[in-house]
Amino acid sequence: MRIYQAEDYKAMSRRAANIISAQVIYKPNCVLGLATGGTPVGLYQQLVDWYRKGDLSFAETRSVNLDEYLGLSPHHEQSYRYFMQVNLFDHIDIKPENTHVLDGLAKNPEAECAAYNQLIRDLGGIDLQLLGMGHNGHIAFNEPGDDFGLETHLVNLTESTINANQRFFESRDEVPRHALSMGIKNIMNARRILMVVSGEEKADIVCRAFAGPVTKEVPASVLQLHPDVTLVGDRAALHKLAEAGVPVCG
Ligand code: GLP
Numbered sequence: 001m002r003i004y005q006a007e008d009y010k011a012m013s014r015r016a017a018n019i020i021s022a023q024v025i026y027k028p029n030c031v032l033g034l035a036t037g038g039t040p041v042g043l044y045q046q047l048v049d050w051y052r053k054g055d056l057s058f059a060e061t062r063s064v065n066l067d068e069y070l071g072l073s074p075h076h077e078q079s080y081r082y083f084m085q086v087n088l089f090d091h092i093d094i095k096p097e098n099t100h101v102l103d104g105l106a107k108n109p110e111a112e113c114a115a116y117n118q119l120i121r122d123l124g125g126i127d128l129q130l131l132g133m134g135h136n137g138h139i140a141f142n143e144p145g146d147d148f149g150l151e152t153h154l155v156n157l158t159e160s161t162i163n164a165n166q167r168f169f170e171s172r173d174e175v176p177r178h179a180l181s182m183g184i185k186n187i188m189n190a191r192r193i194l195m196v197v198s199g200e201e202k203a204d205i206v207c208r209a210f211a212g213p214v215t216k217e218v219p220a221s222v223l224q225l226h227p228d229v230t231l232v233g234d235r236a237a238l239h240k241l242a243e244a245g246v247p248v249c250g
Helices: 009-026 041-052 080-087 109-122 159-168 184-188 200-211 219-225 235-243
Strands: 002-006 031-034 062-065 067-069 128-131 153-156 178-181 192-197 229-234
Touching: 002 009, 002 235, 009 031, 009 041, 009 128, 009 192, 009 229, 041 080, 062 080, 062 109, 067 080, 109 153, 109 178, 184 219, 192 219, 200 219, 200 229, 200 235, 229 235
Parallel strands: 002 229, 031 062, 031 128, 128 192, 192 229
Antiparallel strands: 067 178, 153 178
């Protein structure tokens, strides 16, 4: 596992965008696993900037997103499809038919999940999976206690996640209680993983995930078992990890 500490959020975003950019340049038709949340916004802006300058093209790139709220349409401002359009897809040359996000309005969520697993297989697997981390250590919507052997599945969101995501909605009542999410197995099958973390409020959980034991109670800890993980964080998010003696590169 490689851990890069950047000075601040902007530098973290730039470093992470560099890694994604390298992947796209080395393999233009790669499959990118993409993530939502506040943390990747800056790196998406950086990718858009490089695309506009002519340094990067996504014309052959395929993408699969980690998760989607159940019950939200793709046009709902808090849906993850909408997030991806507004923060990345609408501003780059990726072909719309090459972008894949789970359907939050699926009539049969189980069938939607099974089809998504098949889609990932048909695409040849994920070359680089981008991840953020929830305050309780969740990755995608794999919540504490979830089975590491799961593929894409229907999730009951925890109180902690509903509380954390409330800031994006008008009221707590509007936060969906369910989501469709890739499972840990899909994520662990990715050839490479890039995780981004930012801010002091993530420092404790980052430390538990990467300086503590691998446990279902901290889903991100499973990444210790993956052969090719890069963690990029700002100083605020990584300082406790460094203090715990885990080697961190500047
Ligand atoms: C959501 C997403 C996760 C994301 C997490 C952290 O719950 N499903 O994929 O990693 O939020 O978000 P943030 O980056 O805003 O802290």
